[in-house]
Amino acid sequence: MSGVDRRPTMAVWKFASCDGCQLTLLDCEDELLPLADQVRISYFLEATSAAGPGPYDLSLVDGSITTPADAERIRHIRDVSRYLVTIGACATAGGIQALRNFADVAEFRAAVYASPEYVETLADSTAISLNVPVDFELRGCPVDRGQLLEVITAHLAGRRPDISDHSVCFPCKRRGTVCLPVAKGVPCLGPVTHDGCGALCPAYGRGCYGCFGPSGSTNLPAFVPLLRRDGMSGLDVVRVLRTFNTAAPEFAAASSALAEAERPPEAGQRDATGEPGPGQDGAAPRHRWEDE
Template sequence: MATPTLAVFKLASCDGCQLTLLDCEDELLSLAGAVEVAHFLEASSAVRPGPYDLALVEGSVTTPADAERVRAIRAQSRHLVTIGACATAGGIQALRNFADVDEYSRTVYARPDYIDTLATSMPVSAHVDVDFELRGCPIDRGQLLEVITAYLAGRKPDIPNHSVCFECKRRGSVCVTVAHGTPCLGPVTHSGCGAICPAYGRGCYGCFGPAGSVNLPALIPVLRRDGMDQRDIRRFLETFNVAAFAKEAQS
């Protein structure tokens, strides 16, 4: 039986999610025996052409070349998993979705006519079918290993879809909003980080994007009660997953 092949690709992103895979270190030794890493430029210049059993894609689609490339990746991948806020929600660069990109180009670049870009920064799923989306900025290493292991074993990844509040309760953390009036996006944010920020007295700022079932409009009055005006709330939502929180961020 042939060894399954794994490919890792990068679009518009900071490389942080790929580095999460490299940071697995000891776990990678076990993984290396079960899979052939056929394409992973962050780790090796050796490249084997597809098809691939599993492709991980980091980064958002921001240029026509990105869109063409992700279609090619999809065509040669049995399973395609997007990793990180950029690939699953467009990333911080999706702030362009609510602005004039031509004006940005004229302001930033001396020769904007050289810039070939799309008006929006979109998740990979807006262009091709995706088998699974792993959220986070960056992603959680435990969840990443679970996703890779699951697809190699032919099963569905066991990734919870509840909110950060659930993780706070599991680790016994005091609710920063209830106890201290600290603005927190935990009630509407996807779990996976282990509720690190609330555990240290800081409100969640939504780096894992919206949870599976959320009521963000109901949270807005709570944020106002905690001292935030509409401008503060908008800035609170316009971070790693601005496109995912877009409706509320722009209201």
């Protein structure tokens, strides 16, 4: 390749996250060199401090939006990116840090930091798609290595990624795993969870814990009684739905409804009406400035 470098440019961006999804890209050891032949990695601070200029053909975004500065930064990234893909539960659903959406972030801040006045943060942790338009969302905590490569490969070929929206039960049955809830009464989130891992946990006798978030077609009101049948208390169900994808709308709606039902009577008169509390209606979290 002499003269002009015609490779598409790729950037990897970090927001609020543990960086695990970016590490998944670095973990593609065998494919990294062939990948570097196909794309020019222009911006990837996790891998190199040399940041190339935009615009970028493909932007991979890791992490959720939790600060006013990040809310600005993602708009700029959108502006300089042709195709924007979110990678992982933080970027796609707000991550585990979206637990703050169900609580008082000022209280957290005061408890954790010696000088909380120096910490500028938003009341909610939000998915990238609630801030800017997103071209493709890759799920998982962390993302699956094979799926990440498939998204990049498909982008290079100009085709749709071979990534399904269906439940974990599909790959679970395909690989011949015996259904845990049916045969052992083990609670499993598989029927409402997005495929992507290939039904890894059930294959090792462990119920799915939903790290890929809700599938494209869920029925949580019909599903929650199954978790209860298999021994989970109402609080257990709230907790299992409030992990890495706590703010995913389907999980948030179900956990909020249950949390409301489980709330002790002295917590307020709201129980009698069954009305959800503010910010707990399961809808996509509003973008609230913490000090408003």
